[in-house]
Amino acid sequence: MRTYLKKLGSASIVAMAVAVSPAFASGSVTGADLNSGKSIFENGKGDVPACTSCHGADGMGNDMMGTPRLAGQIYMFLAKQLDDYANDRRQDTTMFVMNANAKGLSPQDRKDVAAYLNSIGRIFSGTELQEASGGSDIAALKESGTEIGESHLGKALVNYGDLDRGIPACLSCHGHNGRGVDPMYPRIGEQKFTYLVSQLKKWRDGSRANDPMKQMQIVAQKLTDEDILNVATFLTQAPQTTMGNSRIPVEHLP
Numbered sequence: 001m002r003t004y005l006k007k008l009g010s011a012s013i014v015a016m017a018v019a020v021s022p023a024f025a026s027g028s029v030t031g032a033d034l035n036s037g038k039s040i041f042e043n044g045k046g047d048v049p050a051c052t053s054c055h056g057a058d059g060m061g062n063d064m065m066g067t068p069r070l071a072g073q074i075y076m077f078l079a080k081q082l083d084d085y086a087n088d089r090r091q092d093t094t095m096f097v098m099n100a101n102a103k104g105l106s107p108q109d110r111k112d113v114a115a116y117l118n119s120i121g122r123i124f125s126g127t128e129l130q131e132a133s134g135g136s137d138i139a140a141l142k143e144s145g146t147e148i149g150e151s152h153l154g155k156a157l158v159n160y161g162d163l164d165r166g167i168p169a170c171l172s173c174h175g176h177n178g179r180g181v182d183p184m185y186p187r188i189g190e191q192k193f194t195y196l197v198s199q200l201k202k203w204r205d206g207s208r209a210n211d212p213m214k215q216m217q218i219v220a221q222k223l224t225d226e227d228i229l230n231v232a233t234f235l236t237q238a239p240q241t242t243m244g245n246s247r248i249p250v251e252h253l254p
Ligand code: HEC
Pocket: 040, 041, 044, 048, 049, 050, 051, 052, 053, 054, 055, 065, 066, 067, 068, 069, 070, 078, 081, 082, 091, 092, 093, 094, 095, 096, 097, 098, 101, 113, 186, 198
């Protein structure tokens, strides 16, 4: 138990150190053209439709369509997902569109749109970071008949895991409230509920298997349907509350 906690502790310290490193914040987006990325997002390119038509004009995702929030997601993670769709390492089994979309873009286009998506979804007032909330309206989902979970039980799993069942705390990789850790651990806080549930089930049944060293498949195989609803209910409304945000532009770092 003590070693486990110790490990956890040092993992999150390392994660925080990485998250505030200006080298990661700036270096990873070198060579991307934000204007080209914006144009692809809003207008599409060639046969590829505008990303906004499914992911929303603000890139915040859509529960009805089951699409994820992309705005403010970690650049390297987005670029990897687009490459994985393009190379059939990840299959879009939800709408069967993302593989075609990614193949229709050049490697440079994919970089450009990933960098643009990383750059949107937040507002600065002075040096204060204000996040636009991308989370789902849980009350509205419940009313429409969607099965949801217990937020406090989800919070316990995210923060502490479940030692008896061998489930690690999600925050040990994804950071506090799932805010994401550059460059490989995606932001899962304030992600859309429907998308969180669908991806956790896909990791669990192996229909999504593009995670390095099976990191997510190993975790998801230990989750029950209830666990999945509980963590998704908590995470979709878990705001970024702490420093160490990997996505603050370099000029805003202390
Ligand atoms: C017709 C609807 C549709 C359009 C248009 C669309 N997407 Fe998607 N996108 C989806 C769906 C559905 C998923 C989830 C698929 C899955 O489960 O793998 C997704 C997933 C993604 C992901 C994975 C995100 C993550 O968190 O893992 C990225 C990145 C992405 N889309 C980028 C784009 C970009 C860039 C465009 C525009 C060039 C675009 N999408 C256009 C429907 C769409």
